[in-house]
Amino acid sequence: MPDYAAAPIQPIVEGVVTFPGGPGTQPFFDGKGVSAITRAPGFLFGAYILTLDVGLPGNAGAVPFAPSGPPPLFAPDPDVRTMVTPISTGSPPASFVQSIGVSYIPSALSGVGAPQIEIAITEAVFTLFDPAGGFQIIVWRGLGGGPVA
């Protein structure tokens, strides 16, 4: 088999987020790589914080920062890739999702990286909301490479 794996990526999280009690209730994560899911403080809909399992990967958080310099607040870490796909409901199926934003919340500890991921999902007119069918999520850690311009 030809080996085209020129861009290795390591899956570290996979799962489905649902709302068993309906939108606006406690979100529930079913999968691997996440130890807790909560709503972002102050938000009743559409903003979630997923806490990664300890030791993902290498016991240093999911998305280590650049090797030099102090980690800036909400830095765009170059080594993480996240895919969020809404699950539709109804007939015809629809999710009513307009936009999805993914952010990485760094640890206060130097060298730990970002052990939490925040996801913001909006419906029409950019209002935070819970997709009734939930959503799928996969997080990879990109391996190697560097800047290109």
Added chain:
Amino acid sequence: MSDYAAAPAQPIVQGLITIVTPQTGLPFPAFSGIGVSSIVRTPPGSPFSGNAAGDYLLMLDEGLPGDVALDLIFGRSFLTVRGSFTNVVHFGTSIDQKSISYVASTAPGVFVASPVPGIGSNVVRVVLTASSTGLATDPVGSDGNGCEIVIWRGNAGPESYSTNLTGPLFAPVMI
């Protein structure tokens, strides 16, 4: 360990597109990752209609894969825009339309809209748009905080054949 790899797909590109704002000059796109040798804004003019923002051409590394770049029907990808702390929506993004297309470059600085036989698609075009304005938009500032991209080559198995699935029983038809 069970082998569930019934649908092999090989990652050939993974990285993060960001916008660099120099102290002098215009902001320009940058790529951090593997599989891309350069990134530029899509130039204006035929066959492209370039935009000042949110419209990029990513040149794949030579030899990805098999020195024939990407066969159009085998491209699998996703784009994720990172949220912005300064967006009106908490950690949200204004970019709600994302598209990818496979084009080609036959010479440095030359781009054609379709894959070239024998070369394939050695260039990927990414367009990010905010429907609120109808304009292609850079994922920077309040609109976002970069755009993640992964491209796989599908059908990366020992046999390069295609299977059409037809309903309702999803019986495979070999072509």
